[in-house]
Amino acid sequence: MTDVSQAIRDTARSLLADGVVDIVIGFEAGTLPLRSSPCFVRDAADTDRLVWNMSCENNLARYLPWIEGKVGIVAKGCDARSIVGHLKEGRLERERVHVIGVPCQGILDRRSIEHRLGGKEILEAQERETELLVRGEGFEVALSKEEHLHASCRACRSRNPVIYDTLVGDPVAEGEGADEYVDVREFEAKPPADRWAYFLAESSRCIRCYACRNACPLCYCRICFTDVTQPQWLGRTANPADTLLFHIVRALHVAGRCVDCGACDRACPLGVDVRKLTRKMEKDVEELFHYKAGMSPDEPLPLATYSLDDPGDFIQ
Amino acid sequence: MTALRVPKEQTARLLAALLEQHQVVAPVEEDSQVTFGRLGSPEEAVLDYRNAQVSPKGLLFPQAETLLTYSLAGESPEVQEAPQAQDGQVVFGIRPCDARSFVLLDRVFDGNGWHDRCYLSRRRNTTVVALACPKPGVACFCASVGGGPFSTEGSDVLLTDLGQEYLIEVVTDKGAALAEAWSEYGEADEGSLRRRAELQAGAEAALAGRVEIEGIDRWLKGMWDDVFWERLHEKCLGCGVCTYLCPTCHCFDIVDEGSDREGQRLRLWDSCMFPLFTRQASGHNPRPTGKERWRQRLMHKFCYSVDSYGEVGCVGCGRCVVNCPVNLDLRHVLNEICSDRTQQGT
Numbered sequence: 296m297t298d299v300s301q302a303i304r305d306t307a308r309s310l311l312a313d314g315v316v317d318i319v320i321g322f323e324a325g326t327l328p329l330r331s332s333p334c335f336v337r338d339a340a341d342t343d344r345l346v347w348n349m350s351c352e353n354n355l356a357r358y359l360p361w362i363e364g365k366v367g368i369v370a371k372g373c374d375a376r377s378i379v380g381h382l383k384e385g386r387l388e389r390e391r392v393h394v395i396g397v398p399c400q401g402i403l404d405r406r407s408i409e410h411r412l413g414g415k416e417i418l419e420a421q422e423r424e425t426e427l428l429v430r431g432e433g434f435e436v437a438l439s440k441e442e443h444l445h446a447s448c449r450a451c452r453s454r455n456p457v458i459y460d461t462l463v464g465d466p467v468a469e470g471e472g473a474d475e476y477v478d479v480r481e482f483e484a485k486p487p488a489d490r491w492a493y494f495l496a497e498s499s500r501c502i503r504c505y506a507c508r509n510a511c512p513l514c515y516c517r518i519c520f521t522d523v524t525q526p527q528w529l530g531r532t533a534n535p536a537d538t539l540l541f542h543i544v545r546a547l548h549v550a551g552r553c554v555d556c557g558a559c560d561r562a563c564p565l566g567v568d569v570r571k572l573t574r575k576m577e578k579d580v581e582e583l584f585h586y587k588a589g590m591s592p593d594e595p596l597p598l599a600t601y602s603l604d605d606p607g608d609f610i611q
Numbered sequence: 612m613t614a615l616r617v618p619k620e621q622t623a624r625l626l627a628a629l630l631e632q633h634q635v636v637a638p639v640e641e642d643s644q645v646t647f648g649r650l651g652s653p654e655e656a657v658l659d660y661r662n663a664q665v666s667p668k669g670l671l672f673p674q675a676e677t678l679l680t681y682s683l684a685g686e687s688p689e690v691q692e693a694p695q696a697q698d699g700q701v702v703f704g705i706r707p708c709d710a711r712s713f714v715l716l717d718r719v720f721d722g723n724g725w726h727d728r729c730y731l732s733r734r735r736n737t738t739v740v741a742l743a744c745p746k747p748g749v750a751c752f753c754a755s756v757g758g759g760p761f762s763t764e765g766s767d768v769l770l771t772d773l774g775q776e777y778l779i780e781v782v783t784d785k786g787a788a789l790a791e792a793w794s795e796y797g798e799a800d801e802g803s804l805r806r807r808a809e810l811q812a813g814a815e816a817a818l819a820g821r822v823e824i825e826g827i828d829r830w831l832k833g834m835w836d837d838v839f840w841e842r843l844h845e846k847c848l849g850c851g852v853c854t855y856l857c858p859t860c861h862c863f864d865i866v867d868e869g870s871d872r873e874g875q876r877l878r879l880w881d882s883c884m885f886p887l888f889t890r891q892a893s894g895h896n897p898r899p900t901g902k903e904r905w906r907q908r909l910m911h912k913f914c915y916s917v918d919s920y921g922e923v924g925c926v927g928c929g930r931c932v933v934n935c936p937v938n939l940d941l942r943h944v945l946n947e948i949c950s951d952r953t954q955q956g957t
Contacts, residue, residue: 325938326932326938326940326942326943327749327750327932327933327938327940328749330938331938332846332937332938332939332940333846333937334846335842335845335846353936353937357848358846410643414645414660414661416661416748416749418749432746496642500641500642502665502674502851502855502856503674503851503855504850504851504852504855504856504882505850505851505885506848506850506851506852506936508850509848509849509850509936510848510850510936518886522885522886522887524887527866527868530868531675531864531866531868531877531879532674532675532877532879533674533675534675561936562848562850562852562936564664564852564856564934564936565644565664565665566642566643566644
């Protein structure tokens with residue numbers, strides 16, 4: 296068990312014992328290698344379930360708008376930015392949440408690890424300082440953790456929580472300097488036909504399970520447009536005409552709000568490149584409005600703000 | 612049961628012989644995942660795999676299918692039933708858990724007085740060549756739910772990978788007809804059969820006791836109002852990963868798409884985990900939260916299915932376990948239901 300796990304348990308225990316919160320949302324050990332699982336702790340005596348490791352892959356802010364009472368929540372950098380989003384969008388009152396901020400080293404991409412092992416089954420995984428030790432039948436390999444971070448974590452520039460009430464663990468260095476949108480620029484440079492072919496291929500794998508939407512902290516609409524039947528905005532088949540439209544509309548709906556936590560991407564069982572569209576939106580919003588979602592509770596939301604001297608005449 | 616042996620270097624020939632006469636669907640690799648796809652050439656088949664990401668149920672029960680088309684363009688309204696699948700398909704190399712799922716699907720679409728035209732047009736034209744499973748995955752539990760790593764239920768032919776060769780066992784008449792194309796191969800000797808028995812014993816030992824579901828339908832019957840449901844669903848995202856990847860989940864919705872002049876009636880996979888599944892026209896939803904939806908999913912698979920068909924609606928393939936985005940592990944849920952109650956003696 297890491298020191299951070301212990302610190303999370305201690306914090307959660309006192310928050311619950313002192314009645315500061317009614318519930319703590321954190322992670323518990325998973326049932327498979329490289330997995331941790333969201334957990335909900337209501338009793339101070341139950342806080343030893345809580346863990347912290349590089350497989351805490353879900354964005355726990357996803358649960359916040361639906362939970363009543365005072366909530367303690369374990370928040371890595373991206374979870375904290377999503378909480379800021381909830382505060383700004385009026386989904387959450389600041390006094391109702393106690394943020395247990397955790398500086399994040401990044402989350403491991405279990406699929407890239409499985410791929411690296413050529414599909415061999417992992418029976419045990421153990422985190423070391425910079426390495427991940429994986430064992431299976433007839434093999435034991437030490438892999439670089441850095442090389443197997445999830446793509447969203449490699450692009451991340453906000454590993455330290457931007458908002459917290461208790462900070463657990465030491466702040467980590469942010470990945471400054473390099474171009475964080477290099478992947479988007481490369482894709483933008485491709486001919487339209489290639490980009491279209493890419494989106495068609497990706498969306499043809501989609502099975503409309505909505506794991507991406509449901510894992511997203513910002514997809515909190517009470518009734519999603521996909522579930523409206525009168526009128527039926529969207530065809531319900533798994534043909535690319537329908538699946539691609541779903542992904543496009545979802546990307547537009549989270550534009551200017553998405554913090555690129557990558558939870559959608561990690562939730563997808565088919566490995567659809569869900570982030571390709573949302574990353575483009577994120578980059579456009581940053582370039583057009585000099586705005587990065589979820590960094591501060593005080594900045595106005597660029598796509599929900601109207602000013603008389605807005606340059607575009609389409610809205611006047 | 613006839614048993615043949617085919618040296619592995621002749622696998623391509625064996626598949627080529629099939630491809631000459633049939634459409635063959637087999638595990639193939641696509642974007643670094645194994646999936647079931649139409650085989651173009653023998654080389655595309657991936658037979659040293661654990662299991663495919665998506666189950667093969669779509670081969671019999673597609674995610675979206677047209678039931679009929681309608682048109683008001685002419686003098687009188689025209690309604691046309693969708694054409695039936697005519698071509699035969701050989702499903703090659705699926706695991707025994709998936710082959711067994713076809714039998715469970717049959718009970719729904721071809722039993723209890725209902726014989727589904729669209730389903731049967733595919734099912735009757737499908738021949739299943741399964742590939743035994745000497746090394747079950749960590750999340751597999753077929754042997755706990757009535758199947759087995761070498762089960763022949765649902766298979767017409769069963770293959771076993773013996774290392775240097777494949778053992779081919781014909782299970783049904785349909786399988787025998789298919790195996791005629793392989794008459795050039797010799798009969799399996801005693802050594803091959805002994806090796807097969809060893810592999811089966813090893814796989815069964817590895818799977819023993821993974822999940823205990825003894826009496827689960829009875830426990831569930833007494834659990835409708837149990838506090839168990841209050842917290843179970845808490846971490847669930849309410850997505851359709853478990854039900855859509857499941858080889859036996861078969862609930863569907865029927866919708867009309869088109870205009871008042873022309874269009875089509877579609878049958879689409881649906882999921883009990885979705886809010887829309889039971890939302891009524893009035894807006895009322897009898898299963899408003901994850902609590903009722905999880906209860907329904909477990910009741911359907913492990914209680915109602917036993918009532919209706921005499922066995923649970925799960926083949927233990929482990930897809931829902933491995934792919935749940937929040938690692939809400941069905942094996943643990945089942946163990947919790949059964950072991951807690953067995954201990955309490957309630």
